[in-house]
Amino acid sequence: MSNATIYPETRFNDDSKIWENLKEAIANTSGFECWQQVNTNNNNDENNNVNLDQLVSSYLRETLATLAY
Numbered sequence: 638m639s640n641a642t643i644y645p646e647t648r649f650n651d652d653s654k655i656w657e658n659l660k661e662a663i664a665n666t667s668g669f670e671c672w673q674q675v676n677t678n679n680n681n682d683e684n685n686n687v688n689l690d691q692l693v694s695s696y697l698r699e700t701l702a703t704l705a706y
Contacts, residue, residue: 676692
């Protein structure tokens with residue numbers, strides 16, 4: 638059995654790759670697209686400056702809050 642050392646920067650890179658793939662998968666779902674249309678219609682000026690990371694994070698936060706309710 639080998640003792641593999643996991644370096645923090647390697648873990649960060651792996652996590653970043655996972656987040657990028659997950660973010661893209663979520664952004665391509667119909668649920669996200671519907672949420673984004675409603676969200677964009679209500680706050681058009683604000684969302685012009687919001688990046689995909691922030692949109693997906695907000696979508697996940699609201700979705701989890703709804704499920705928890």
